[in-house]
Amino acid sequence: MVKICCIGAGYVGGPTMAMIALKCPDIEVVVVDIAVARINAWNSDRLPIFEPGLDEVVKACRGRNLFFSADVEKHVAAADIVFVSVNTPTKTRGLGAGKAADLTYWESAARMIADVSKSDKIVVEKSTVPVKTAEAIEKILTHNNKGINFQILSNPEFLAEGTAIEDLAKPDRVLIGGRETPEGRKAVEALKAVYAHWVPEENIITMNLWSAEISKLAANAILAQRISSINAMSALCEATGADVAEVAYAVGKDSRIGPKFLNASVGFGGSCFQKDILNLVYICECNGLTEVANYWKQVVQINDYQKSRFVKRVVSSMFNTVSGKKIAVLGFAFKKDTGDTRETAAIDVCHGLLGDNAKISVYDPQVTADQIMRDLAMNKFDWDHPQHLQPMSPTATKQVDVVWDAYEATKGAHGVCILTEWDEFKKLDYKRIYDGMQKPAFIFDGRNVINVDELRKIGFVVYSVGKPLDPWVKDLPAAPPS
Numbered sequence: 510m511v512k513i514c515c516i517g518a519g520y521v522g523g524p525t526m527a528m529i530a531l532k533c534p535d536i537e538v539v540v541v542d543i544a545v546a547r548i549n550a551w552n553s554d555r556l557p558i559f560e561p562g563l564d565e566v567v568k569a570c571r572g573r574n575l576f577f578s579a580d581v582e583k584h585v586a587a588a589d590i591v592f593v594s595v596n597t598p599t600k601t602r603g604l605g606a607g608k609a610a611d612l613t614y615w616e617s618a619a620r621m622i623a624d625v626s627k628s629d630k631i632v633v634e635k636s637t638v639p640v641k642t643a644e645a646i647e648k649i650l651t652h653n654n655k656g657i658n659f660q661i662l663s664n665p666e667f668l669a670e671g672t673a674i675e676d677l678a679k680p681d682r683v684l685i686g687g688r689e690t691p692e693g694r695k696a697v698e699a700l701k702a703v704y705a706h707w708v709p710e711e712n713i714i715t716m717n718l719w720s721a722e723i724s725k726l727a728a729n730a731i732l733a734q735r736i737s738s739i740n741a742m743s744a745l746c747e748a749t750g751a752d753v754a755e756v757a758y759a760v761g762k763d764s765r766i767g768p769k770f771l772n773a774s775v776g777f778g779g780s781c782f783q784k785d786i787l788n789l790v791y792i793c794e795c796n797g798l799t800e801v802a803n804y805w806k807q808v809v810q811i812n813d814y815q816k817s818r819f820v821k822r823v824v825s826s827m828f829n830t831v832s833g834k835k836i837a838v839l840g841f842a843f844k845k846d847t848g849d850t851r852e853t854a855a856i857d858v859c860h861g862l863l864g865d866n867a868k869i870s871v872y873d874p875q876v877t878a879d880q881i882m883r884d885l886a887m888n889k890f891d892w893d894h895p896q897h898l899q900p901m902s903p904t905a906t907k908q909v910d911v912v913w914d915a916y917e918a919t920k921g922a923h924g925v926c927i928l929t930e931w932d933e934f935k936k937l938d939y940k941r942i943y944d945g946m947q948k949p950a951f952i953f954d955g956r957n958v959i960n961v962d963e964l965r966k967i968g969f970v971v972y973s974v975g976k977p978l979d980p981w982v983k984d985l986p987a988a989p990p991s
């Protein structure tokens with residue numbers, strides 16, 4: 510029986526290994542992590558991450574051929590294939606701070622693999638890493654050559670949170686990069702055989718190590734670029750009276766462009782896009798490619814612009830001040846169907862509003878109050894450095910309130926900001942919300958989920974990203990509309 514061990518039981522390692530175990534009953538899969546609490550959660554009825562369909566997959570194979578353990582070394586030693594899916598945070602200090610990936614966790618995992626291995630192993634890069642990481646890892650693995658053959662493969666993950674199970678079950682493609690030597694090719698074939706249990710052969714693409722590493726960064730950079738492109742257009746639409754949804758529809762109908770990833774929003778978030786682009790920028794700079802680095806940097810800059818533009822709209826529409834006003838924030842996760850808040854636009858928007866002394870009341874169906882308070886107290890990039898967590902800031906505790914219902918959040922509020930596209934926000938009773946709010950009642954939709962005309966009919970002053978502006982938002986008249 511082939512034995513797989515995955516180091517890192519996070520958003521990537523957990524669901525990916527659960528899918529391999531489900532589709533390959535003849536393979537034993539053990540997911541290990543140094544975070545004992547996380548492992549305990551994976552072994553309980555309340556999994557550490559919320560992901561539609563994940564519970565069912567884990568229940569079907571946990572205890573059969575899927576195991577979660579904190580005994581990292583034992584399971585690594587026993588494995589034929591070791592996936593490494595540890596965090597690769599952005600460096601906060603030193604060379605490349607704010608851009609380069611911090612490979613501390615990766616390096617310590619690699620050293621541990623080298624130390625405990627007594628048999629040949631295939632080591633698979635699963636977390637996104639800077640190009641040429643495989644080379645560094647190879648050096649670490651072979652540092653005290655004990656006659657063990659390590660083959661390093663790059664097998665980047667393309668699952669998106671909220672649809673992880675679907676993405677894993679029917680991936681557009683699986684990429685496997687390896688050394689172009691007979692041993693390298695054998696290792697690629699061994700990993701290919703795992704995926705071939707359920708992925709059609711033509712969707713498993715093999716290539717050299719560096720192409721696989723670059724492909725991952727390139728895919729995320731180009732996806733993020735589409736969002737920044739449409740978000741840049743949203744500003745122009747607001748300025749001219751065009752409707753960004755109509756523009757995106759028209760543009761996406763061109764089969765050379767396609768309709769996906771053209772939704773204007775308050776800004777992209779998540780653990781990958783910004784991090785991968787900054788990584789790409791750093792790699793370009795290190796290779797003397799200043800123009801290329803600047804080109805990609807702009808994708809992140811437009812994203813920051815979009816978030817600050819949103820905050821400015823809120824403040825200027827509400828008579829240039831939100832000081833002391835209650836603002837309801839609906840949605841805090843970086844997208845719907847996940848409880849993940851890493852790099853969520855909501856953090857920057859809330860910081861902006863708190864900076865203007867607003868009182869905010871947050872409701873998100875999946876994010877805990879603790880998480881929201883922690884996020885608002887963190888510095889940029891702290892989210893990926895669990896050991897550097899800041900204590901909750903006094904401002905956040907005084908000015909932020911987290912509630913478990915959209916009606917509670919909006920009660921007595923002057924304004925509402927929709928920051929995540931949760932389906933339930935489309936079905937809220939907005940008349941009831943309007944009746945409970947201060948007048949004029951403002952609503953700022955950062956996700957284009959509400960029906961602008963219906964809400965205007967109820968009496969709301971409405972702003973929706975990239976849509977023709979409400980005269981109120983634009984002209985800020987002194988008296989409320991009749």
Ligand code: UDX
Nearest residue numbers: 727731756757758759760761762763764765766767768
């Ligand atoms: C373009 C648009 O495609 C068309 O919809 C619009 O109405 C007019 O402008 P055109 O300029 O005729 O049409 O040709 P197009 O096929 O778009 O190519 C434009 C340039 O891009 C060419 O020089 C082509 O060689 C280049 N190109 C195109 C690339 O370098 N790489 C590609 O992948 C595609």
Ligand code: UDX
Nearest residue numbers: 666667668669670770771772774777778779781843844
């Ligand atoms: C992304 C990639 O999609 C995935 O392939 C990669 O492996 C990891 O990074 P993820 O970050 O989980 O996945 O979510 P994704 O669906 O890509 O959304 C990222 C952000 O972009 C979210 O904040 C989302 O709301 C935003 N987004 C997405 C838009 O603002 N508009 C869109 O049209 C699409």
Ligand code: ADP
Nearest residue numbers: 517518519520521522542543544595596614618
């Ligand atoms: P991702 O979104 O890439 O899956 P996460 O932060 O959710 O990232 O998961 C990474 C996991 O890797 C964390 O649970 C962390 O505890 C674990 N980890 C980091 N370093 C090691 C290590 N040396 N050995 C085992 N687990 C590790």
